[in-house]
Amino acid sequence: MERFLSGVYVYPFRCQLCGRRFRALQWGKRYVMQSAERREYERVAARVPLTVVVDGRSIEGEVTELSVEGCTVTTAVPLREGATVRVDVRALPGEPPVVVEAAVVRSVRGATCGLSFVRLGVGEPGRLRAVVAGLVRSPHDASVPEVPELADGWLRRLRSADFWLTTALLVLTALAATALLPWFSLCTWSVNC
Numbered sequence: 001m002e003r004f005l006s007g008v009y010v011y012p013f014r015c016q017l018c019g020r021r022f023r024a025l026q027w028g029k030r031y032v033m034q035s036a037e038r039r040e041y042e043r044v045a046a047r048v049p050l051t052v053v054v055d056g057r058s059i060e061g062e063v064t065e066l067s068v069e070g071c072t073v074t075t076a077v078p079l080r081e082g083a084t085v086r087v088d089v090r091a092l093p094g095e096p097p098v099v100v101e102a103a104v105v106r107s108v109r110g111a112t113c114g115l116s117f118v119r120l121g122v123g124e125p126g127r128l129r130a131v132v133a134g135l136v137r138s139p140h141d142a143s144v145p146e147v148p149e150l151a152d153g154w155l156r157r158l159r160s161a162d163f164w165l166t167t168a169l170l171v172l173t174a175l176a177a178t179a180l181l182p183w184f185s186l187c188t189w190s191v192n193c
Helices: 002-006 123-138 155-158 163-182 183-189
Strands: 010-014 021-025 044-054 056-064 069-075 085-088 098-109 112-118
Touching: 002 010, 002 069, 021 163, 044 069, 044 123, 056 123, 069 085, 098 123, 112 123
Parallel strands: none
Antiparallel strands: 010 021, 044 056, 044 085, 056 069, 069 112, 085 098, 098 112
């Protein structure tokens, strides 16, 4: 279905903060299918201190990129690829760190490592989303006005691609039925069936 919809410029997306999938019309743009190894969430540039706990020892480092599913870190001691580590991200001064109970080291390039979050502490996914949302709204975006909230109900539905695709499908079905089935048009327009 998504391939068919991409023919009319309607593509699937995923919210980087809440993870909700949705479809949106991107008129005139063509997207190509990404490989299976591509990240589902884009990482946001950051400079956040962290502590990595490996085999009972703590290693200080810095998060250089962050998303809700993983991060890129720079540490003084290189980590081993495939290792499972605990990460404490000290994102907000004066608040306790965001605790990632289990993260897997996916890639190592010198002192830089890519981590994929496997399990977060209780209540930590919401805090991590708030940190990422704060990074997404960087100071250079101050001139861009906030997106107005849409009213619930019909106004929100009128702006969705699903509503317009369903409406178009119903109209095309009715037109096809009218053309192909003569009795349908007679019954529809209250003429004797």
